[in-house]
Amino acid sequence: MLHLEGLSKSYAGGDPALSDVTLTVPKGEILGLIGPSGAGKSTLIRCINRLVEPTTGAVRLGDEDLAQLGKTDLRRARRRIGMIFQEYALVERLTVMENVLSGRLGYVPFWRSFLRRYPARDVQQAYRLLDRVGLMDKADSRADALSGGQRQRVGIARALAQEPELLLVDEPTASLDPKTSRQIMRLITEICQERGLPAIVNIHDVPLAQQFMQRIVGLRAGRIVFDGAPSELTEDALTTIYGAEDWNAMRKGDADQAEAEADAQRRLEAIAQ
Template structure:
């Protein structure tokens, strides 16, 4: 369980990225974080594992206060939190297997990792994860030889290799096409359900957030302006989060996209 308590982040420039954000994520819950660009979604996610240092407030993973940890303990806490990135953030010149095994870096010593002599069970587990995300045949390829969707799957496997208690997911679909986006979101949600993992997903696409998450938090200018079930996300709430816009038109457009996609898929299936 994750508790975020009155988290505030003020950047050196004086910009307030987060203003006293509080919420709790119970075990197994997939939480969607939506909001306009610059609302502080990325900062919030990075404050949880302290890739960005919060100014005030606390983050509790179970009973452990992450914000109070010294550097060494922070490292041990980080390995309990898996992170999946926008644009994948794989180490491009390493192989798929090395990327997945890098999820174990917090657990093995420097020389073992330097010589790539990871413990047997880590390698077995990495194969199992690659199989789970459908990339078992690509273990030996370099990460930059894969397509976008495949790379994000490697990213997911790397996060899972940490054997995490929480997943932080930053715009997982930002550079993927609509179909691949849905596949990736489905995979994430399935894995969270299998392992009863809580996850926080930063996401731009409101329709996708509603389709795949169990709860949505809307962030505007660093403040929580909505926290509730995806069904409750109506026009007035979206206006509160994003400002004035014709939301029904956007929804219709998204539905059309969806239909068009399905049509195209059927047409192509017919052609084969």
């Protein structure tokens, strides 16, 4: 279980990016974090594994307050948190298998990783994970030979190779087309459910969040202004999170996108006839 207590972050010279955020994510819960640009979503996610240092507050994962840990303990604690990134963060010139195994780097002695000699158990686990994300046949391909969706699958397998207790997912579909986005989101949610793995997913796309998340937290100007089930995310709630102007612009954007997709479909059908 993750519990954030009074978490705040102020960057030098700026307004508070995060103000007094208190939030509990129980085992197995998949929580979507939404909010307008600059609301503090990335800051919140990064304060949890201290890629960003919180100014005040506690980050309890199990019995441990990660905000209090020194360097060595923090390195050990970070193994417990898997992270999936928007831009995948793969090592492009390494193979898919090597990228997945790099999720074990926090566990294997340096000389083994340096010589790329991972224990047999880790290699077997990496194959199982590649199978689970549908990339068994790509194990020996170089990462730079993969599509965006395939790269994100490698990113998911790498995060799972850590055997994490918590998954932090930062805009996993922002670089993907709508169909691949849904496939990736489905894969992440299925895997979390299979493993009882709690996850916080920073997600721009409101319909995607409503379709796949169990719980949605809305941030605005660094504060939680909504916390509820996807079904409770009414027009009023969305206006509270995004403000009337932005929310109407987003809806118009969605409508334009849907119209463009329908138009492309009509043209394809006309060609096929």
